[in-house]
Amino acid sequence: MGARNDKKGIAFTFPALFLLGFSIILPFLAAAVMTLTDQRMLSPNPTEFVGLDNYKRLLSIRVQSVPPVLDDAGTIQRDAEGNIRYVRSAPIERTSDGLPPYQELGVFSIGNSRYVVQVRDPIFWKALANTFLFVLFVVPFQIGAALGLALLVKNPILGRTAFRTFFFAPVVTSMVVVSIVWAFLYNENSGLINQILGVFAGGGVVAINWLGNETLALPAIALMSAWQGAGFQMIIILAGLQSIDEQLYEAARLDGASEWQQFRHVTLPGLKNTLTFVVVTTTIAAFSLFVQVDVMTQGGPNDATTTLIYHAVQSGFREQDVAYGASVAVVYFLLVLGVALIQRRIAGSAER
Amino acid sequence: MNLKLALRYLLLAILSMIFLGPILFMVSSSFKPDEQIFSDLRSMRAFLPVGDVSLDNYEQVFAQSRLFLYFINSVLISAITVILGILVNSMAAFGLQRVVWRGQALLLALILALLVIPFEVLAIPLMMIVAKLPWIGVDAGGLTIVGSWFNSLHVQIVPFIANAFVIFLFYQFFKDIPLELDDAARMDGANLWQIYWRILMPNAKPVIATATIILFLAMWNQYLWPILVIQGQETRPIMVGIQQFFGRTADWGQVMAYATIVTLPVLLVFVVFQRRFVQSVAGAGLKG
Numbered sequence: 001m002g003a004r005n006d007k008k009g010i011a012f013t014f015p016a017l018f019l020l021g022f023s024i025i026l027p028f029l030a031a032a033v034m035t036l037t038d039q040r041m042l043s044p045n046p047t048e049f050v051g052l053d054n055y056k057r058l059l060s061i062r063v064q065s066v067p068p069v070l071d072d073a074g075t076i077q078r079d080a081e082g083n084i085r086y087v088r089s090a091p092i093e094r095t096s097d098g099l100p101p102y103q104e105l106g107v108f109s110i111g112n113s114r115y116v117v118q119v120r121d122p123i124f125w126k127a128l129a130n131t132f133l134f135v136l137f138v139v140p141f142q143i144g145a146a147l148g149l150a151l152l153v154k155n156p157i158l159g160r161t162a163f164r165t166f167f168f169a170p171v172v173t174s175m176v177v178v179s180i181v182w183a184f185l186y187n188e189n190s191g192l193i194n195q196i197l198g199v200f201a202g203g204g205v206v207a208i209n210w211l212g213n214e215t216l217a218l219p220a221i222a223l224m225s226a227w228q229g230a231g232f233q234m235i236i237i238l239a240g241l242q243s244i245d246e247q248l249y250e251a252a253r254l255d256g257a258s259e260w261q262q263f264r265h266v267t268l269p270g271l272k273n274t275l276t277f278v279v280v281t282t283t284i285a286a287f288s289l290f291v292q293v294d295v296m297t298q299g300g301p302n303d304a305t306t307t308l309i310y311h312a313v314q315s316g317f318r319e320q321d322v323a324y325g326a327s328v329a330v331v332y333f334l335l336v337l338g339v340a341l342i343q344r345r346i347a348g349s350a351e352r
Numbered sequence: 353m354n355l356k357l358a359l360r361y362l363l364l365a366i367l368s369m370i371f372l373g374p375i376l377f378m379v380s381s382s383f384k385p386d387e388q389i390f391s392d393l394r395s396m397r398a399f400l401p402v403g404d405v406s407l408d409n410y411e412q413v414f415a416q417s418r419l420f421l422y423f424i425n426s427v428l429i430s431a432i433t434v435i436l437g438i439l440v441n442s443m444a445a446f447g448l449q450r451v452v453w454r455g456q457a458l459l460l461a462l463i464l465a466l467l468v469i470p471f472e473v474l475a476i477p478l479m480m481i482v483a484k485l486p487w488i489g490v491d492a493g494g495l496t497i498v499g500s501w502f503n504s505l506h507v508q509i510v511p512f513i514a515n516a517f518v519i520f521l522f523y524q525f526f527k528d529i530p531l532e533l534d535d536a537a538r539m540d541g542a543n544l545w546q547i548y549w550r551i552l553m554p555n556a557k558p559v560i561a562t563a564t565i566i567l568f569l570a571m572w573n574q575y576l577w578p579i580l581v582i583q584g585q586e587t588r589p590i591m592v593g594i595q596q597f598f599g600r601t602a603d604w605g606q607v608m609a610y611a612t613i614v615t616l617p618v619l620l621v622f623v624v625f626q627r628r629f630v631q632s633v634a635g636a637g638l639k640g
Contacts, residue, residue: 004451004452004453005451005452005453006453006454007453007542008446008447008451008453008544009447009448009451009452009453009456010453011442011449012443012444012446012447012448012544012548013443013444013447013448013456015440015442015443016440016443016444016463016514016519017444017514017515018514019440019510019511019513019514020463020466020514020516022511022514023474023478023510023511023512023514024464024466024469024474026477026478027474027477027481028469028473028474028477030471030477030478030480030481031474031476031477034476034477034480039480041480041483046629149367152360152363152364152367153364157357157360157361159364163364163368165626166368166371166372167367167368168372169371169372169375170371170374170375172615172618172619172622173375173615173618174572174573174591174614174615174618175573175575176573176575176591176594176595176614177378177594177611177614177615178374180474180594180595180607180611181374181375181377181378181608181611182374183598184604184607184608185374185377185501190390190393192373192374192377193391195393195394198394199394209440220586223553227370227371227374231371257453261354284470288470288472290472290576291575291576294575294579294595295595301538304596306578309472309576312472312476313476313576313579313580316476316478317479317579317580322476322479322480325476326476329472329475329476330473330474332470332472332473333469333470333473336468336470337468340468352560
C-alpha cells in the first residue's frame, strides 16, 4: 500500500464514484421505487404509489378447471366427432382492482377434465418462455461449437492463427450489422441459406420462411447468435486448454487411452472451471436477448420471438408505461442474479 | 495419418467458410447491383467481389442517409468516452490501490458488486432521470440551460465513462507494479498526482490498450440506449442509423454498403491490435 492520505484517496476515486452513482446506483434505486408506482413517460396525472400492482399484473397466474358437460344420468356428452364437450368457460370478469383482467394463455387436459391457464399479461409469459427457450437453444449449441473449434485449432498446425482469426471475425462484427446481414441470409425467396439448401437439395427451390415462422424464428436467431459469439468462447476455452498439463495426456497415452478417452478423462475434467464460467456468462448474455429481435423480427411472428428485455422496452418505452417496463427488467435482473448465485455455489464446491 | 490431417484441413476449411461466409457476402454484395447479388447467390461468386462491381451503392447510401453525420457522432461518442473513461477509471484504481484511506475496502467491494447489475435493468429508470436533467448548452454564441439530456451527444457519453470492470482491470494491473517505484519518485519530490501520471500510467500501456478496446467496442455497438434517448437525426449514432435505413429500403446492395462502413472501424482496430484485441475480449469475458 502507498501513502496514507484520506483526502487525496477520495479525490482520486471521486469522479468515478460520482459517475457510478449517477449511472448505476441512482437508476438501480429508482428502478426499485419506480416499479411500486404507476409512473408513465408523459401523463397528466400525478404518479401514485400502487404497491405491488405492477408485479401482480406481471406474475398473476391461475388455472381454472372446466368440467365436461354431463346429462341427467351423469354421463359425459360428446360431439359428433367423439370429442368431449365442455361447459363454456365463464366469461372473463371485470376487475374492480384496477388491474387488467385475466386472459387465456393456454389450455390443457388431464383425463376428462380440461384446464384453462389464465394470466393478466400473456405477452410477459410468452416472453419468459421464449427467453428460456432461447437460452436452451443457444447455450449448448454455442459452447459445443466453441469447444469443437478450440480443439481443432489447439494443436500447432499450419495456419492455426489464421483459422482462429476467421472464427473470431464474427465476434468483431456488431450485432446490429450481423442481424441485418442475416436477415438477408434468412430471406424466404432469395436468401443465401435457402439458395444453398436448394443447391444441396439437387437444384430444387427451397423457400423456408425462417424468420416468419413461429416455430423456426427463435431457433434461427439462436443459430445466428451462436455463429456470432462462438469465437469468443473459443478463445476462453483455448486459454483453459493451455492450462492442462501435457504430462496428463502423455500418461493417458502410455495407458493406451484412445483420443475419445483422453478427451473424456483428461480434457473435460481439466476444463471444468473454464466451462462452468463460459456456461454462466453465455447464459446471462442470452437472457438479455434484445438487439437481434428488435432488428430482425420485432418480437413476431405472433410474439414468438418476444423476449423479456424486448417486452420491457416495448411496454416501458414504446407504450410509455415506464413503471411496468422497469418491473419486467427487475424480473429479468432477479433471473440473472439467480444464475450468478448458482455459479458461485458450483465454483465454491469445485474449490473444496 | 496424412488422411487424418487432410480431413482436419477440410473440416477447418468448411468451418472457415461458415464463419467468414456471411461477412464476405456482406462486403462483396456492397459492390454489386441488386440483380447481380441475386444471380450470384447459387455460386461461390456470392462471396467474391467479381462481375459488375462499382462504388454505386456507397454513393447512394451517402446520398440517401445522413451516414456521414451518424458516423462522426459515433466516432465522437466512442472517442470521448474512451479518453475520459481511461482517465477516470485509472484514477479511481490508483486511489483505491496506491493511497491508504478510510473506507476504501468498502468502496472497492461496492464497485465490484456493481458488476452484477446489467445495463438492461438500468436503462428505463436512467432514461427517466436524464429526461428531466438540465444541461448547459451553447445557443447562438451564448450559454443556455437545456431542460433535458435527450437528443444530445453527452447523454450517450456521461453514463458510460465510469466502468466498474475497467476500474477492476487497472486495480489488478497496478497491484503488480512495485511500490519501490513510487518510493523512488517520492524521494525525488514527486506528489501523488505525479506518481500516478508519470510513474504508473506510462507503465500501464497494456491495460490502457485493453480498456480502449473494451470501451470502444461497447460504445460503437451502443443500440438499446440511443433508441431510448435519441429521437432526432442530429445526434443519432450509426447503429440506429443503419437500423432505420434497413427498415425503409429494399435495396440489398445499399444496406450491405452501409453495413460494411459500420464494420470498417472495428475491423481496423481489430487488424491493428489483433493479438491485444483477442486477449482483451477474452480477458473481458474472464472477469467473473
